[in-house]
Amino acid sequence: MQVSVEAGEGLERRMKIDLPFEQVSDEVEKRLQKYARSARLPGFRPGKVPMKVLRKRYGEQLHHEVLADMVQSSFMEALNQESLQPAGMPHIEPDFDLQEQRVGFTATFEVMPEFELGSVADKVVKRPVAEVADADLDAMIQRLREQRKAWNPVERAAEKGDQLTISFTGTVDGEAFEGGSSSGVTLELGSGRMIPGFEEGLVGAAPGESRVLDLTFPDPYQATHLAGKPVRFEVMVDAVAEPALPEVDAEFVKGFGVEDGDVERFMSDVRANMERELKDRIQARTKERVMDALLEANEIAVPEALVEQEIKAMGEQMRQAMGGAEMQLPSELFADAARRRVALGLILGKVVKDNDITADEGRVRKMVEEMASTYEQPQAVIDYYYGDRSRLSQVETSVLEEQVVELILEQVKVEDEPLSFDALTRSESASDQAAA
Structure with a gap:
């Protein structure tokens, strides 16, 4: 041969x-x-x-x-x-x-790229530092109350935060358009559901009052044939209701699974969940910045074949998240993220190999137990993971990544970044939505 x-x-x-x-x-x-x-x-x-x-x-x-x-x-x-x-x-x-x-x-x-790991000694990683303050707990309880609020009918002018029941007809150039008319619609003023100016134009309207709103569709707009066009809405306010927040009492906390109605235990559980979420957010943000440092130090060529595989996997993941919808998603939607994932996979593999890192069994067990603790039958979840090698390997991969992050943090310059609970969780949520 x-x-x-x-x-x-x-x-x-x-x-x-x-x-x-x-x-x-x-x-x-x-x-x-x-x-x-x-x-x-x-x-x-x-x-x-x-x-x-x-x-x-x-x-x-x-x-x-x-x-x-x-x-x-x-x-x-x-x-x-x-x-x-x-x-x-x-x-x-x-x-x-x-x-x-x-x-x-x-x-x-x-072929797979061959490379030597670049030094990260000159890289700076900002690590978030935050705690759950009493004010954060109060704000969380307030959000939970908002989720359970009731609506009481009132005979007064509508205010921001009220819920209106309305009927409306929209016209463009004097002609009605598809989706521009409806009746019996409930709308919370300030929710941002409608186009700019619609909700603001109903502040001060009383039950039985009609209003004419001359507005303009945003540009761009989901219905492209309406983008940027002037529109007139004739709106009838059928009813106005004001929010009524529930008291934080035994009945309220029972609705969140605290069967004995113990308010103090409920507050303690909420704080514990917030602290767990905060820990996860800090780890995720720190990990992301460590990965950024590794990418900056290792600008490697990545095989297009692997990028294509990752694009297909991400597309399928999104389709499954959308209920298995049959739709053709453009490759460009995932290209940058796929290339980043492939590059990081190669770099992390090199770090693991060069430093002879293996997944710590104790940490694997601890991670499985932490995941299981949020379920009603923790032992069943633990058995689920340890009963299948492929499932356990997913946890081992996460542990390996944690160990790599810890190794790199020892090599870079770490600067603490003080943040509030709200700032950290709000910015992470925005990042998650953008990534999705």
Whole structure:
């Protein structure tokens, strides 16, 4: 077997493999001999077809079959011979000519990048420092009360925060448009559900009052044919209701699973959940900044094959999150994030290998137990993870990443960044939405 390798653009390689014609012919001959024992052709008894006839009739076909079978084995052998690590499946171009006794193929593929880790000693990582203050707990309780608020009808002018029941008709250039009219719609003033000016224009309106709102659709707008156009809404206010927040009492906390109605225990549980969330946010923000530092120190080429795989995986993940909807999502939507993930995967793998890091079993157990603690039957969740190696490996990967983060934090310059609970969780939530 003769092997030659040419470097293409970036990580692309073209490997030309010439197979010994005699080796292919010998294998063809073996298959012919085996087939001859039971071959049936018109004019010949079973198993008595002359080899010359079989060779003429099936020779070329068998050469193709043998070559196809030998491609995989010879490709793997050639990779080992040339010390190449492919990043994806190769594109195979056969080179087959019986007259010239030439059999071979060319495999085009990308290789995994080879690199040495860059130093992060000059990188600065800002690590958030925050705690759950009493004011944060009060604000959280207030949000929970808002979630359970009731609406009481009032006979007064509407104020921001009130809920209106309205009927409306919208026209553009004097003509009604699809989706521009409805009745019995409930709308909380200040919710931002409607186009700019709509909700503001209903402040001060009383039950039974009608108002005309001359507004303009935003540009851009989801309905592109309406973007930037002036619109008139004729609105009838059918009813006005004001919010009524529940008291934080036994009945209220029972609605959140505290069956005995113990308010103090409820407050303690809420604070514990907030502290757990804060810890996760701090770890996530710190990890993200460590990853940024690693990327800055290691500007590596990434195989496009792996990026494409990641794009497909992210697209499928989004489709599943949307209920398995059948839709074609543009690759550009995931391209940057996919490239970042692939690069980080290669860099993290190098860090793990160079530093001989293995997932700490104790930390794996602790992570599983922490996840299980939020369920009604923690032991069942623990058994679920430890009962399947593939599920446990996902936890081990997370632990490995934590260990890498700790290692890098020892090598970079760490600066504490004081933040409030609200600032940290609000900014993280915004980042999550943008990423989604």
